[in-house]
Amino acid sequence: MTVPLFDPTTSIEPLRDRIEAALRQVIANGQFILGPNVEAFESEFAAFVGAGDAIGVANGTEAITIALRALGVGPGDEVIVPSFSYYASAEAIPPTGAVPVFCDIDPATYVATAEQVKAVMTPRTKAVIAVHLFGNVAPVAEIEALGVPVVEDCAQAAGSVGPEGRPGALGAIASHSFYPSKNLGAFGDGGAITTSDKDLAERVRMLRFHGSRDRVTYDEVGFNSRLDEMQAAILRVILPQLPDWAARRATAGETYAELGLGDLVTLPEPTAGATPAWHLYVVASDSPDQLSEQLSASGIESRGYYRRPIHLQPAMAAWQPAVDSLPGTDEAARRHLALPISASITDQQIEQVVTATRAALA
Ligand SMILES: Cc1ncc(COP(=O)(O)O)c(C=O)c1O
Known part of the structure; x- marks a missing residue:
């Protein structure tokens, strides 16, 4: 499935x-x-x-x-x-x-x-x-x-x-x-x-x-x-309906963690005191595109959304950062990968994603 x-x-x-x-x-x-x-x-x-x-x-x-x-x-x-x-x-x-x-x-x-x-x-x-x-x-x-x-x-x-x-x-x-x-x-x-x-x-x-x-x-x-x-x-x-849908997005993130996804990839960290209604559940890995391809072979969609940070987009060439580098940006751009999440995702689907990630990284 x-x-x-x-x-x-x-x-x-x-x-x-x-x-x-x-x-x-x-x-x-x-x-x-x-x-x-x-x-x-x-x-x-x-x-x-x-x-x-x-x-x-x-x-x-x-x-x-x-x-x-x-x-x-x-x-x-x-x-x-x-x-x-x-x-x-x-x-x-x-x-x-x-x-x-x-x-x-x-x-x-x-x-x-x-x-x-x-x-x-x-x-x-x-x-x-x-x-x-x-x-x-x-x-x-x-x-x-x-x-x-x-x-x-x-x-x-x-x-x-x-x-x-x-x-x-x-x-x-x-x-x-x-x-x-x-x-x-x-x-x-x-x-x-x-x-x-x-x-x-x-x-x-x-x-x-x-x-x-x-x-x-x-x-x-x-x-x-x-x-x-x-x-x-x-x-x-x-x-x-939004409060219920948001609660589901938040608990889906918790379920990913409970099922051990954090042993395989870096999970997103809520900021202090926040309960995020994850719009995208974005993990980090050293080889995100390779992981994405392997997940795809198991029928699981995933995507790196912002591989090229905004300051490196052609339209922004005139406005370059005043600081020497943006290391956090570079790291996130290189390592992030969005995994499935929605207001209707089931625990079974979350389990499927975790199992496929484990198999891909074995
Ligand atoms: C972070 C962020 N800012 C702004 C926008 C722009 O919203 P819209 O597509 O409604 O113009 C989006 C979504 O597309 C977004 O994800």
Whole structure:
């Protein structure tokens, strides 16, 4: 039996009737942009995250750009971002006019520490993007204690919990993605920004609608970036399931450990006090691609997502790290391998993965 790397459909299946009914209702209402479902989802999602406000936007990439713009980031500014992340974490910076400054990560947790951020701070640093990578929870309070606002990139961390609350409520402002394969996935692109700062929330609402507050006067060059009613209606059905799905992702990680996977490969380490709803269960090994091929022969999907760190991507050539090297990034890029995980993964599937890994490394 094949074990897929991720499975966004099985857990949705029991909700199919309710989702279809919600979509029929949207069609009957005839209001497709910024209607009642977006408004309701925004307050339900803010309550879930524990933030004062949530604002729906078109996707998780624009959510970062708009959050940075709301903070006043612009030309002449620097924004710190880990080089080991999905490319969009850094791609979202240049559209503001600011430049990305790459920092290292801890290869044990896959997130940047406050010390690693501090190492690349300059008087031009206007914000830091703290990525809650793979569902782990970045030390946002420690980073903000350095005196710069944090944009939390929560794209991979829906349902995770940190010692001070959920990602999305830990820093000045946060971005979320509802891309279909995410822990909280829509049936198309979607995103949100959360913040407990009323002024920032107001600026985000203005920026997402062409830089206009009243739809008559255009105060700033903004964005056409909205979550649509169809996606919001779907997300309203799905959101109440997220705590259960997140719990399953967390216990799946524990089961991998209990079955002895840690004797074979290096397991991801939750940051202090965190319960990650692992979006990807990423282990480390000296020969990850070889292991991946052997797992594939046993019907088990696995993948190295970020072999080439962002600062080595051609589009980022102009913005090189100010530090000599990013050793944690290099190590993670070389050694990481994502193994199957989802809200519907079974203990039997986890056992199959561990058994196949043991056989491959024997
Ligand atoms: C860490 C991270 N940041 C940002 C994004 C961008 O989200 P989106 O695909 O919704 O634009 C993603 C996912 O694609 C991501 O994994």
